[in-house]
Amino acid sequence: MKKRGMADSMLVAIEIVGAALVSFLLITTALRWADSETPYKEYLSKDIGLVIESLMASPGNIKINYSNNASDYIIDIQQDSVAVYTDNKDDGMQSTFIPSHKIKMESVELRNPETIQFLKTNDEIIINEEIQENLDLVYCCEKTGYKKQKINLLVDLKDEENELIYPKLCVIANSFMVNIGNKNFIGNLISTRKLMEKTDDEISQINCMDESYSIPEKKADVILSITTGNYNDDSNNIKAFVLSGSEKEEESKRLACLIINSISKSMITEDLEITGASVVPVNLTTTNYDFPLDLISSYTENQQNFESVFVMIELGNINSDQGKDLIEKMTQIGELIAEGFSDYE
Amino acid sequence: MNNKIFFSKKGSGYEIGKKPTYYVVIFFFLTISFMLFGFLIISEVSSSSSIPDNARTTVLINRFLNSEDCFAYKDSETGRVYPGIIDIEKFNENNLEKCYYAEKKYDSKSFRLTLNGEDIEKKTILTTNWGSSRFGQASQYVLLYNNGEISKANLLIAVQK
Numbered sequence: 245m246k247k248r249g250m251a252d253s254m255l256v257a258i259e260i261v262g263a264a265l266v267s268f269l270l271i272t273t274a275l276r277w278a279d280s281e282t283p284y285k286e287y288l289s290k291d292i293g294l295v296i297e298s299l300m301a302s303p304g305n306i307k308i309n310y311s312n313n314a315s316d317y318i319i320d321i322q323q324d325s326v327a328v329y330t331d332n333k334d335d336g337m338q339s340t341f342i343p344s345h346k347i348k349m350e351s352v353e354l355r356n357p358e359t360i361q362f363l364k365t366n367d368e369i370i371i372n373e374e375i376q377e378n379l380d381l382v383y384c385c386e387k388t389g390y391k392k393q394k395i396n397l398l399v400d401l402k403d404e405e406n407e408l409i410y411p412k413l414c415v416i417a418n419s420f421m422v423n424i425g426n427k428n429f430i431g432n433l434i435s436t437r438k439l440m441e442k443t444d445d446e447i448s449q450i451n452c453m454d455e456s457y458s459i460p461e462k463k464a465d466v467i468l469s470i471t472t473g474n475y476n477d478d479s480n481n482i483k484a485f486v487l488s489g490s491e492k493e494e495e496s497k498r499l500a501c502l503i504i505n506s507i508s509k510s511m512i513t514e515d516l517e518i519t520g521a522s523v524v525p526v527n528l529t530t531t532n533y534d535f536p537l538d539l540i541s542s543y544t545e546n547q548q549n550f551e552s553v554f555v556m557i558e559l560g561n562i563n564s565d566q567g568k569d570l571i572e573k574m575t576q577i578g579e580l581i582a583e584g585f586s587d588y589e
Numbered sequence: 590m591n592n593k594i595f596f597s598k599k600g601s602g603y604e605i606g607k608k609p610t611y612y613v614v615i616f617f618f619l620t621i622s623f624m625l626f627g628f629l630i631i632s633e634v635s636s637s638s639s640i641p642d643n644a645r646t647t648v649l650i651n652r653f654l655n656s657e658d659c660f661a662y663k664d665s666e667t668g669r670v671y672p673g674i675i676d677i678e679k680f681n682e683n684n685l686e687k688c689y690y691a692e693k694k695y696d697s698k699s700f701r702l703t704l705n706g707e708d709i710e711k712k713t714i715l716t717t718n719w720g721s722s723r724f725g726q727a728s729q730y731v732l733l734y735n736n737g738e739i740s741k742a743n744l745l746i747a748v749q750k
Contacts (some may be wrong), residue, residue: 266619270626287638293639294648301652303661303670324695342695343647345687346658488666525666 285328286337288314292326293341299364300344307582310360321371345540382521384501395431398464400536402471404455410573413470416451419578422447427586436462458541469536469556480566481520481559482507488525490550497523503584510580517566634743646748659688662734674732680704682714691718699749724749730735
């Protein structure tokens with residue numbers, strides 16, 4: 245009887261221990277899953293994949309600040325997959341996304357990123373913790389085969405009727421001319437404005453006190469016309485107009501693009517807002533923009549037969565605050581235009 | 590073998606004898622409970638981390654309509670891409686294959702796209718993974734670029750999971 249009692253007690257004890265063990269297992273498993281990072285890792289990997297697929301579905305340039313917190317994980321993004329893990333890949337979750345044959349994307353591993361930014365510009369996706377790229381950059385076509393030789397470069401200035409703006413444009417033009425001279429420009433600098441007298445060793449400069457306008461006899465290989473936008477809104481766009489259908493349209497677009505990008509890239513670090521940037525091919529017969537028509541028609545009556553590279557750069561909007569700030573950076577802008585020009589070949 | 594342990598008689602070893610059956614039953618139910626518990630947790634985890642199916646489908650349809658790699662019309666002069674305007678010359682299976690990798694590893698959905706407009710003949714293209722399973726479909730009004738002309742058209746989009 246005593247033995248049986250002892251066996252009963254033992255069984256009860258075992259039952260209690262078993263029940264406690266089972267309860268403990270169930271509760272800890274539930275708690276582990278409740279607290280588990282596994283679902284979040286899986287969610288992050290899928291969500292990042294979806295963001296990349298969305299970027300691939302979007303035309304134009306886009307920058308996305310990713311809002312989910314991924315600072316506890318390592319995010320490994322490959323050409324078609326996203327892995328999210330803590331220490332090693334075995335404890336992580338991975339998902340795939342559908343890549344694009346045309347859009348380039350470098351593989352990247354972000355370790356405990358505080359922020360994640362996605363940037364799509366033209367045919368490239370960049371992912372990093374912080375991206376300084378400027379969305380206003382314009383896609384420049386590949387080198388056009390146009391070789392910079394000893395060229396005649398004509399600098400044309402507009403806005404002479406605006407007494408406040410014209411002197412500033414003149415400073416920009418002179419800064420441009422000095423800077424391309426310093427960048428080993430080989431060629432002749434000519435202008436529709438009167439140049440100051442100089443010795444052979446000196447670089448040509450426009451006489452800003454003399455607003456007279458004349459078309460040089462020497463034909464220009466490249467014409468750069470500088471003006472400002474005059475719009476009744478807050479926009480501050482940089483535009484470059486080229487002659488649509490002209491013989492050097494592609495070369496003109498490339499030069500325009502390089503100049504725009506040179507300015508836009510620099511202005512983002514200056515905290516100056518450029519609201520947009522574009523290269524605009526125009527048909528002179530259908531536009532009401534103020535083009536240097538006398539100059540263009542002195543080369544040919546038909547813009548299709550225009551044989552020179554032509555770019556009219558419009559520097560912001562003088563009616564907006566940001567546009568006014570932009571035009572105040574005269575010497576810097578001249579330098580940036582020269583930088584864009586020197587990249588052109 | 591001591592029968593008292595396994596088969597009890599009234600008043601002697603009844604409780605002890607009943608235990609093995611009890612343990613077998615308990616073990617059986619516990620196993621089922623554990624499996625059920627695990628299944629519930631896994632499905633809960635899966636549902637909490639899943640992206641709504643429609644969201645991904647929408648993104649993929651946007652790729653067809655908005656990306657110049659797929660069917661979106663691109664003005665060759667300005668380089669501008671017009672989202673939502675389908676270039677009829679681009680609307681073919683060859684282009685679809687290039688812009689959408691219909692592979693199992695990408696968990697790619699299967700699409701059947703039917704373009705129908707006043708000025709064109711009805712045209713249907715399929716992704717390479719289109720099969721005979723069930724599908725849902727929706728139609729969407731789009732603009733069509735055809736030889737320099739823009740016209741209205743209807744795009745019927747059928748999707749298989």
